[in-house]
Amino acid sequence: MATTPTKSKNPIPNRERIKMPRQHMPEQPPLVRAQQFTEVNLGYSAELAQQEALRCIECAKPTCTETCPVGVKVKEFVQLIVEGNFLGAAAKIREDNVLPAITGRVCPQEDHCEGGCLLKKKGESLGIGYLERFVADYEQQHFDTKNIVKAPPTGKKVAIVGSGPSGLTAAGDLVQKGHQVHVFEALHEVGGVLTYGIPEFRLPKKIIREQVDYMRAMGVEFETDVVVGRTVTIDELLEEEGYDAVFIGTGAGLPQFMGIPGEHLNGVYSANEFLTRINLMHAYEFPKYDEPMVDFRGKNVAVIGGGNTALDAIRSALRLGAGKAYVLYRRSEAEMPARIEEVKHAKQEGIEFQVLAAPIEFLSDGKGWLSGARCQKMELGEPDASGRRRPVPIAGSEYEVPLSVAVIAIGTSANPIVQSTTPGLNTNKRGYIQADETTQRTSRKGVFAGGDIVTGSATVILAMGAGRRAAKGIDEYLKSGQW
Amino acid sequence: MFKIIHAQFIAPGIKRFILEAPRIARKQRPGQFVILRVNQTGERIPLTIERSDPEKGTVNLVVQSMGKTTHLLNSLETGDSILDVVGPLGKPSEIAKFGTVVVMGGGVGTAMAYPTAAALKRAGNRVITILGGRNKDLVLLEREMREVSDTVFVTTDDGSYADKGLVTDKLRQLIENGTRIDLVLAVGPIPMMRAVAEMTRKERIRTIVSLNPIMIDGTGMCGGCRVLIEGKSEFACVDGPEFDAHRVDFAVLVQRNSMYRDAEKRSMDDYKRELEAKKAAVKTEAETACVLEGK
Ligand SMILES: Cc1cc2nc3c(=O)[nH]c(=O)nc-3n(C[C@H](O)[C@H](O)[C@H](O)COP(=O)(O)OP(=O)(O)OC[C@H]3O[C@@H](n4cnc5c(N)ncnc54)[C@H](O)[C@@H]3O)c2cc1C
Ligand SMILES: Cc1cc2nc3c(=O)[nH]c(=O)nc-3n(C[C@H](O)[C@H](O)[C@H](O)COP(=O)(O)OP(=O)(O)OC[C@H]3O[C@@H](n4cnc5c(N)ncnc54)[C@H](O)[C@@H]3O)c2cc1C
Ligand code: SF4
Ligand code: SF4
Ligand code: FES
Numbered sequence: 001m002a003t004t005p006t007k008s009k010n011p012i013p014n015r016e017r018i019k020m021p022r023q024h025m026p027e028q029p030p031l032v033r034a035q036q037f038t039e040v041n042l043g044y045s046a047e048l049a050q051q052e053a054l055r056c057i058e059c060a061k062p063t064c065t066e067t068c069p070v071g072v073k074v075k076e077f078v079q080l081i082v083e084g085n086f087l088g089a090a091a092k093i094r095e096d097n098v099l100p101a102i103t104g105r106v107c108p109q110e111d112h113c114e115g116g117c118l119l120k121k122k123g124e125s126l127g128i129g130y131l132e133r134f135v136a137d138y139e140q141q142h143f144d145t146k147n148i149v150k151a152p153p154t155g156k157k158v159a160i161v162g163s164g165p166s167g168l169t170a171a172g173d174l175v176q177k178g179h180q181v182h183v184f185e186a187l188h189e190v191g192g193v194l195t196y197g198i199p200e201f202r203l204p205k206k207i208i209r210e211q212v213d214y215m216r217a218m219g220v221e222f223e224t225d226v227v228v229g230r231t232v233t234i235d236e237l238l239e240e241e242g243y244d245a246v247f248i249g250t251g252a253g254l255p256q257f258m259g260i261p262g263e264h265l266n267g268v269y270s271a272n273e274f275l276t277r278i279n280l281m282h283a284y285e286f287p288k289y290d291e292p293m294v295d296f297r298g299k300n301v302a303v304i305g306g307g308n309t310a311l312d313a314i315r316s317a318l319r320l321g322a323g324k325a326y327v328l329y330r331r332s333e334a335e336m337p338a339r340i341e342e343v344k345h346a347k348q349e350g351i352e353f354q355v356l357a358a359p360i361e362f363l364s365d366g367k368g369w370l371s372g373a374r375c376q377k378m379e380l381g382e383p384d385a386s387g388r389r390r391p392v393p394i395a396g397s398e399y400e401v402p403l404s405v406a407v408i409a410i411g412t413s414a415n416p417i418v419q420s421t422t423p424g425l426n427t428n429k430r431g432y433i434q435a436d437e438t439t440q441r442t443s444r445k446g447v448f449a450g451g452d453i454v455t456g457s458a459t460v461i462l463a464m465g466a467g468r469r470a471a472k473g474i475d476e477y478l479k480s481g482q483w
Numbered sequence: 484m485f486k487i488i489h490a491q492f493i494a495p496g497i498k499r500f501i502l503e504a505p506r507i508a509r510k511q512r513p514g515q516f517v518i519l520r521v522n523q524t525g526e527r528i529p530l531t532i533e534r535s536d537p538e539k540g541t542v543n544l545v546v547q548s549m550g551k552t553t554h555l556l557n558s559l560e561t562g563d564s565i566l567d568v569v570g571p572l573g574k575p576s577e578i579a580k581f582g583t584v585v586v587m588g589g590g591v592g593t594a595m596a597y598p599t600a601a602a603l604k605r606a607g608n609r610v611i612t613i614l615g616g617r618n619k620d621l622v623l624l625e626r627e628m629r630e631v632s633d634t635v636f637v638t639t640d641d642g643s644y645a646d647k648g649l650v651t652d653k654l655r656q657l658i659e660n661g662t663r664i665d666l667v668l669a670v671g672p673i674p675m676m677r678a679v680a681e682m683t684r685k686e687r688i689r690t691i692v693s694l695n696p697i698m699i700d701g702t703g704m705c706g707g708c709r710v711l712i713e714g715k716s717e718f719a720c721v722d723g724p725e726f727d728a729h730r731v732d733f734a735v736l737v738q739r740n741s742m743y744r745d746a747e748k749r750s751m752d753d754y755k756r757e758l759e760a761k762k763a764a765v766k767t768e769a770e771t772a773c774v775l776e777g778k
Pocket of ligand 1: 194415463
């Protein structure tokens with residue numbers, strides 16, 4: 001079914017293709033979508049997808065694949081779309097990426113595949129993410145889990161700790177190799193950040209559920225409500241529960257606060273708490289769901305930070321009825337780490353960006369609730385260790401913003417629970433687990449790690465890449481018994 | 484799903500549950516808690532593990548009806564199930580030979596203090612227990628506490644049982660009598676813990692309290708449970724729930740616990756209305772049945 005086209009079926013000459021405009025992603029109108037949590041992007045139709053696919057100039061040296069962290073064979077799957085073989089295209093992507101419906105939606109494509117696409121030099125890059133999403137959704141609608149072929153069992157058991165993209169990818173790959181796979185998750189739902197962090201309007205929960213159901217059908221077992229390190233330790237999994245190997249994919253889930261006065265006031269949230277209440281606990285559906293949320297209607301809300309987390313939080317606040325919604329970011333827009341599409345969407349929805357500004361104090365209404373933030377303006381100085389220009393406070397530039405809610409989204413760090421309960425597991429200075437870059441092996445025999453818990457907060461596709469390498473590393477270890 | 488092996492009211496509005504939770508039972512140590520979610524639309528709430536039986540694979544919880552979730556929980560019976568239970572969470576209590584320890588339990592706080600009191604006794608401490616409740620019915624676990632204490636004092640606010648007064652009155656008496664106290668463990672309502680802290684601060688008696696902020700995940704992920712400890716934020720679910728009482732900012736705890744008062748009230752009111760509607764429906768059904776049967 002999934003054949004690679006030997007000769008191009010694209011009838012359009014290359015010089016014409018370069019002139020074709022990029023097909024727009026159909027989306028909900030900004031004012032409509034800002035009122036509800038349903039997905040913003042509506043997806044390409046088959047016609048739009050094929051029209052867009054025709055733009056690919058089929059480069060001899062496809063830089064799109066080189067810049068994709070897992071090396072998706074973009075040129076080949078795009079040609080299968082041109083041919084109308086959508087299931088074949090999905091299978092082609094799956095050779096390198098087991099969660100295409102997710103990456104198609106959330107990868108920072110501008111930094112990866114689309115950033116590398118040669119068409120970008122001539123105008124606009126190919127809509128690789130949109131196409132990836134299209135074929136994945138098409139596959140979901142047309143795929144029958146009965147068609148799943150299970151590998152012959154090897155008799156080996158692997159425990160996966162954490163069900164974010166790294167854990168899910170490792171689980172999917174390992175079960176395909178015939179190993180028995182058991183995923184342990186601390187929360188009551190699986191999916192990691194995909195479930196508790198990224199909101200419904202960007203990544204519908206249904207998509208994660210479908211991917212997980214697919215894995216269940218392949219034989220992966222999921223056990224929620226298990227905090228490894230507390231409920232059971234890594235050593236107990238290896239020694240008492242008979243697991244032959246363990247993969248740790250626990251993410252970088254510890255919220256950072258700013259350490260400025262007033263952070264304990266009611267109305268000041270970490271992005272993790274704010275997004276968890278909304279996504280995992282469905283606070284936006286209160287009172288149908290019991291989880292409460294403060295009343296946002298007509299209120300001023302700000303998020304501090306400029307990453308995807310910050311934008312997810314502020315756009316959620318808007319959907320809960322916020323009157324004014326601000327992003328306070330201490331550098332300029334060029335340095336914002338968020339996906340370009342999210343910044344664009346946020347602006348369309350009416351979110352105000354106050355860049356080169358940071359709060360230095362949260363103000364109280366005298367009754368324990370937040371009433372505003374005292375902020376300071378910044379200018380950009382010399383580049384720092386990250387290569388981005390460092391924000392430098394401008395003396396005397398202080399100003400106040402009246403606020404009822406502030407959400408702090410300035411980053412996360414490693415959760416120490418697993419590391420502190422697993423003797424001999426080496427970590428770096430910042431508490432992240434040390435793992436080999438090709439095999440994902442840790443300092444403990446039989447224990448592998450990958451994703452944000454090794455690299456610090458990164459991206460879905462990088463976590464998946466690590467999960468895939470770990471699965472390979474684990475498979476080799478289980479076969480050879482060599483450490 | 485976590486099966487309820489046994490459920491029984493032990494006082495008005497206070498129910499003890501024995502749950503099947505083998506993994507948690509094996510690991511639990513005094514001072515630790517679980518977070519549970521009753522059903523699909525429920526919120527997550529923390530509850531202390533009163534005791535566990537690793538052999539039988541069970542843990543006990545003692546729950547006081549406060550708002551919707553605890554009312555809903557306390558409506559469950561033997562044989563019902565709870566959707567999610569995760570634990571054991573939090574730092575276990577510090578158990579050592581301190582000398583003389585005064586354990587103070589207010590209301591349902593007694594159930595939370597019990598496992599630590601028992602462990603302190605086993606560690607060779609002299610345990611003086613002061614139990615308090617608003618009235619006779621709300622003095623919990625007296626028999627159990629007597630088994631693990633050298634001396635037990637009981638107070639009730641209204642004098643309906645034992646000594647009329649507050650647990651802090653008893654503590655003051657002990658201090659004034661010159662009783663040597665090496666450690667105080669106080670678990671109960673925030674005003675009680677705060678009062679104990681004020682009293683022992685002056686006497687320089689080391690005092691531990693178990694804080695009860697609002698929690699979600701219980702693993703350090705959300706930061707919602709942060710409490711102010713000597714001006715620094717700490718997460719009660721991983722750095723606590725027990726803290727040095729003299730370093731705790733109780734005012735901030737009270738303030739943060741009031742954050743969702745309106746929503747909590749709404750949930751409770753809706754829940755009450757739902758219950759009444761159900762009762763009414765059952766009644767009409769019974770009446771219709773009577774009519775049909777010609778009675
Ligand atoms: C709000 C938000 C938006 C984002 N948006 C994007 C985006 O648009 N594009 C993008 O590429 N990236 C995005 N990211 C980053 C991306 O989500 C992460 O890099 C990625 O999810 C990391 O995957 P992971 O598998 O390492 O861990 P995670 O997704 O963090 O999952 C870890 C899982 O392990 C569980 N766990 C932790 N400790 C234990 C334990 N002791 N026992 C059992 N289970 C445990 C956790 O509960 C969690 O479910 C975003 C992140 C956030 C927070
Ligand atoms: C570590 C820890 C251990 C706990 N152990 C126990 C236990 O063993 N048994 C038990 O009955 N309860 C215990 N609690 C308290 C219990 O979690 C709360 O009573 C429960 O969350 C209330 O939920 P609700 O929906 O029924 O009430 P809500 O609607 O949330 O609240 C109803 C009323 O209770 C107040 N309230 C809310 N949260 C708390 C709280 N955490 N403490 C005190 N008052 C609160 C509210 O201000 C409101 O007035 C513990 C709390 C913590 C943090
Ligand atoms: S996985 Fe991400 S980076 Fe790779 S091709 Fe797909 S969208 Fe692009
Ligand atoms: S770089 Fe762009 S144009 Fe070239 S093969 Fe890849 S997607 Fe097609
Ligand atoms: S409950 Fe979320 S960090 Fe403590």
